[in-house]
Amino acid sequence: QWGTYKVQETKAPIGYKLSNEVESIKINSEDVSQLQSLVFNDTQILGKLNITKKGKDGVKLEGAEFTVSGPNGFKEVVTTNKDGVANLDNLQWGTYKVQETKAPEGYNLNNEVQTVQVTNASVGQVQSLTFNDTQVLGKLNITKTGKNGVKLEGAEFDVTGPNGFNKIVTTNKDGVASLDNLQWGTYTIKETKAPQGYKLNENTQSVVINSTDVSNIQNI
Incomplete structure (x- = not known):
């Protein structure tokens, strides 16, 4: 029928924001023979x-x-x-x-x-x-020294740590026993066999491996 019509979007397409615009159009004797057109622009939801x-x-x-x-x-x-x-x-x-x-x-x-x-x-x-991400695993060097700082080969150490870790390591000709791929946690080190001619060191030492120091080799 001739008259004024108001048009408002009430549901937007998926992924678009609803337009709050209200448009109107008049149909009368002057334009009734022509097709009237309205355009609504919606913005994408980001x-x-x-x-x-x-x-x-x-x-x-x-x-x-x-x-x-x-x-x-x-x-x-x-x-x-x-x-x-x-x-x-x-x-x-x-x-x-x-x-x-x-x-x-x-x-x-x-x-x-x-x-x-x-x-x-x-x-x-x-x-x-x-x-x-996977954790960077730790490294530990155990050094055995004697009188005047001489490095001693053949000392055995028992190393215990998290998740049941337990390993025996022996110092090499440079007096060092090395461990790597160590999970984060606290490790306890105790000498279980002294080099020939030396007394067993009964002291127990510990070292903690965590996120702040795992990139460095720990030394005992």
């Missing part, structure tokens, strides 16, 4: 991405850096917080590549490249990626 960093036993890791690249030259470096999560929002639709570029202290860099797509179908939900 995407969100959470990157989670985990270590051994699922512990959340702070301080991991990730480089995120995406459409239209997008590139951003983000860092995981105390909850092990780095957040990105306002992401245009497209494919994003995520790679760890700096590992948390005490962990090995994960060279895996993961991708995520932000599309109209998924943009209403937070996209999630998880990266798992």
